[in-house]
């Protein structure tokens with residue numbers, strides 16, 4: 001059988017694209033290497049604009065039913081005692097990827113996508129027009145179009161010889177769930193020398209602790225890999241961590257890259273983190289992954305109906321992508337670099353405290369608009 005679209009990777013971008021394509025009546029194959037439910041490295045803070053997207057995808061009721069935590073305010077600190085409390089431009093959500101990825105996966109199946117989990121894609125070959133071949137250890141699949149939604153770093157990036165994967169990156173990250181006293185603001189961001197840690201209240205009274213840091217913070221670290229000494233240099237973060245109990249095993253990842261990527265590798269179209277990743281400080285990567293699926297689906301539909309040639313499709317998607325995400329990605333890189341530097345983080349946090357309009361502008365400029 002020849003599928004209309006094969007989607008590789010069922011995180012937020014892949015599953016939401018598969019849902020929308022299946023709802024439009026296309027034969028969709030969704031391939032995922034993991035098995036759901038599974039824990040994922042992520043801050044688990046869902047920016048305000050996802051509510052409207054979840055409603056459109058038909059999962060908002062389910063997301064609420066599993067206990068997604070409503071978040072309206074943010075609390076920022078740094079290791080020198082600077083602090084800022086700001087309002088979000090609407091209601092955001094705290095929800096574990098353990099629940100969210102499963103919900104999206106099940107929705108894709110429910111609307112008619114053929115979905116295989118535990119199926120790692122080894123190679124993608126072919127072109128639009130001639131047809132694509134996707135090989136997995138379970139066999140090969142043919143498709144008219146392939147959408148790459150395989151996240152920030154995949155074995156496929158090596159197979160495709162993508163430039164960003166050849167460069168070393170110093171960023172490491174870790175996450176785990178904790179149980180303890182509820183966070184008064186729902187989301188907190190605590191800077192420490194060389195990195196920052198997000199605390200997000202998620203479902204069932206759990207708190208997600210997720211940090212990212214330069215690899216040097218792990219050097220001479222007397223504690224375990226998930227809680228390096230550097231985290232305890234921020235007294236507010238130390239107070240929180242010491243009062244909670246960890247309830248899941250840590251998920252760690254090294255070589256996290258924020259390098260520029262292209263949204264195409266030959267005829268392979270890339271969405272979500274596979275097309276470009278925003279720094280975690282902004283807490284908007286999941287919303288961007290969902291939005292990139294929104295941008296590409298109507299264009300794929302027109303391409304498959306021969307409304308325009310591939311070159312026009314590529315041009316329209318690249319332009320839409322740049323217009324929607326470029327400014328956010330650049331500001332995100334700048335804020336990330338500033339926040340890991342204790343002096344700049346203190347200046348930034350204090351500036352937001354004394355000029356709340358600046359804090360509101362930064363929050364609004366690093367995310368899409370809520371409907």
Ligand SMILES: Cc1cc2nc3c(=O)[nH]c(=O)nc-3n(C[C@H](O)[C@H](O)[C@H](O)COP(=O)(O)OP(=O)(O)OC[C@H]3O[C@@H](n4cnc5c(N)ncnc54)[C@H](O)[C@@H]3O)c2cc1C
Nearest residue numbers: 009011012013033043044045121150151154272273285286
């Ligand atoms: C430390 C950290 C904290 C973050 N915190 C937040 C936050 O709080 N809020 C926020 O909005 N964003 C956050 N992000 C960003 C967010 O996690 C990503 O932007 C988002 O997950 C991107 O979704 P995606 O669908 O593109 O990729 P993913 O969610 O990574 O999904 C990719 C999928 O592809 C699958 N895959 C990969 N290779 C293959 C293969 N060969 N075959 C089959 N399947 C494959 C993977 O298993 C995975 O399921 C954070 C990121 C980091 C690193």
